[in-house]
Amino acid sequence: MDESGFSGRLTSSKKVIVPKGTRHAYQTQVTMSGHVTVVQAISAGGESCPPMIIFSGCLPRGTYEAGVPDKFIFRSTDSGFINNALFLEWFEEAFIPSLGKERPVLLLLDNHVSHWNPQFIDKAKHHGVDLLYFPSHASHLLQPLDVVYFHILKQKFADLAIKIGYMGCKTLPRNLFPRLLHQAYNNITGSTIASSFSDPGIYPFNNKAVVALNSQKQSKPLSADKENPTIETCETCGHSKENYLVKLGLVSKELSEILVEPPPPPKKKGRKNTRSHEMAEAVYSKPVETEVPTEPEQDMEEAQPTAVLCEVCMTDYDIFWVGCDSCDRWYHHECLSPAARRAVDKSLSDKSVWLCHICSEE
Template sequence: MPRDQKLRTTEEFKFAKSFLKDGMSLLKVSKQTGIPYATLHDHLRGRYVGRDPPSFFGPTNELTVSEEESLINYIEYMAVRGLPLSRQNLKRFVIEIVKKSGRKTLFNLENGPSDKWVTKFMKKHKNLSLKKSHPLEKCRAEISQNQIDQYYDLLESTLKRLDLMNDPTRIYNCDESGFSGRLNGTKKVIVPKHIRHPYQTQVNISGHITLLLAISAAGQTPPPLVIFSGALPRDDYSTGIPDSWLFEKTESGFVNSDLYMNWFNNAFLPSIGRKRPVLLILDNHVTHLSTYAIDAARDNGVDLLFFSSHSSHLLQPLDVVYFHALKQKVADMSVELGYFGIKTLPRKFFPKILMQSMNRLTGLTVSSSFSATGIYPFNKKAVHALEFNPSSCASQSRAVNDGDDPEERQACDSCGHSKDNILVKMGLVSADLANILVEPPKSKQIGNKKQSKRKTLNTARVYPSISPSNVTSHNTDETTVPSNDEAQPGSSGTNIIQKTITKQGTKRKSKECTTSTRKKKAKKSMKKSKAIIDDDNVLCIACMTNNQQFYWVGCDRCDNWVHYECLPARVQTDVDLSLITDEPWYCNVCVQSEE
């Protein structure tokens, strides 16, 4: 059994030597101070003279204290930036550091340190560990802490406005997840001892299946929507399944706006009770952003809160906890039934396995999805972006000057690295290693390739529902939607055109709204150039935002408006031709209605 090793400081040895000067024996000093007898004996013989610290494990350090501290800080910095170092990377940096120092070393300068040295290095620094990395898209890695803080600020104000800080029964999260035959069983298997790596084939599912599901912070699960690719299973697949479950089909097996609206109206709304308002948190999938979905939520007392783009892996309860646990249950149950290897899981059995897997997940698993993301109980410090926190370093880092903004520093044309190593200015890396431990290079624009004009919603936003005080009985002829002035102030995304909804389901513009007048003025100017609209009530039908930094294009038939930059290139060409020839231009909605 290994001995209990512990690093000793210089003060501890000075304290032990004071007992020796008083005539106490070495053995008694060892028992009195807790320092092993052999260690005290070695120090008295001068074995550790010149070492800093005076006592450490293993042979003499090949790296100085400053070099090792800089390397540890660099490992932490790269890890939180989404660029963690591997064993080979660590060995390469160590060799570069040793070569630059010019001192003698026991390392092989061609192959680098041994694996045994790396293991001892990791053991010495307890805050480091080897873990398997997971792929992360670059756009997700670039989510900033400011975007996350803005989301939590908006979430907090929305929960307080709706009086939901202590009511988890009216907080829901909705999302889609696919099942396409990539499920792996997680239970341990029995194999002969000589087999080093036991393998198990994946669970195969014919076609693609999409699950549209919502969960509440109280552990409730409304009926889901299961979408099959191609066609529904031929045999009976709904026996034993609750009648409230919905089953649909599409050619690809993916969800679309019509199916989402069918689930929202026929499964979600009937299962959330009558108490309003209800908060539904969801991502920026195109099916969630249609005007029909937003209007249906507003008319039924459901407030919609959208994450910022590319942040669902951090903020969405279903993605963070629930879907992982659910897919593991589905895979384990499929393996238990023998559907793995060459035996494909029949699609008719999938709903039954899915239902049993959902039943095996307790309400605690569902509610923990919200606590892990800081929604309920509310905790704005629950999630952190992939940004470096200098205070977490072993060394005391220095603040960076205002003029050292990473976006303003000049990058090298050949390698993309910054000419001024910001890590040195932050105090994370010593100046001697500035050319070795460099910050990650910036992404460069290749040639004359233009950047994508695809718009992303970089901030969270909320679409408030009808205020309960303004909702009258269902027998009345009209229900008036409150204007934007009555909505939450300061929240982006609430700029929806004020409408009046009649009993027959038709919609007409409110007489009090001045949007029509402003649109007519803008359309007159559009005949000569693209319009600039200063009306906060106008939303782009493509990105569903009111960004005033882009030019607007209005349909000559209906009242739809769209950002010129949000249109495809071929449609932009049609708009330019209409401006030149004075011919009318119609939006995609009007064109499809004619067909």
């Protein structure tokens, strides 16, 4: 089981036929007002249980229940998202009545906060339902509804909504949502539902179905000489050129683009990168002339250099700096406007004077 949201613009990737020479093929834009959550459960045998449709704000006006089965459940929340109470209600009123008499039943679901309700776990034990939670951040690889079913359902729903858009309906009425969703359900076959379990390798079981989780080589244990490995970093941004988790043997190469290392902390100390200009060289290469005080504590305080902050972002991150030739203001090259950056590049090439916008106005 899983839940998925419907909101915003409905787009369809359906192929169309246009006259030869047409550069752009346009389609009618249909939007939805508010947010709608659909709670759905499917089985490896190609069956599905009645959904729970959760509207944002309140239930729609009009005959929204017409043309849909009586087992559809309609609820509403302020945000249109599911909560613990609605999830428990769906489990008792939609899921349990759809099961047969054979027990136990295995229910696969993700680690959403609404799925960890203690009352729900007690109800599952009472009805003979075993719970298996997917690992965190792996539902897009393992969960059948996310891998196959919801993509097909939303595509078929968008195709039906765009057909209504050609009749002059630019915004899909909320009371028509259940009927279109029911028609989209009818266009999905049992073999498609069953393929939602076979593609991630759940049933029939296939441990090589998900390529990202199938490592060709086993990760080697972390040895004593790899506790502090040498990581090659980029000279510009300071970020490692390769995923050091792979170098440690904690992550396979197939997951190197998914499980990445955290960004490096901003550098607060050290000499700043200045542009090749006479003023920049004078500021950082010329030693600071200070009088030797009588007290050693004052000597320590006066010897510390004053921090330089960017006039735009007011930070001292160690990136490419630009200094004005008339005043003591400093800027990050990335914080300047495009016109100012072009003027800086020109001054670097012809060794001319560059003034900030304050000195230019003066």
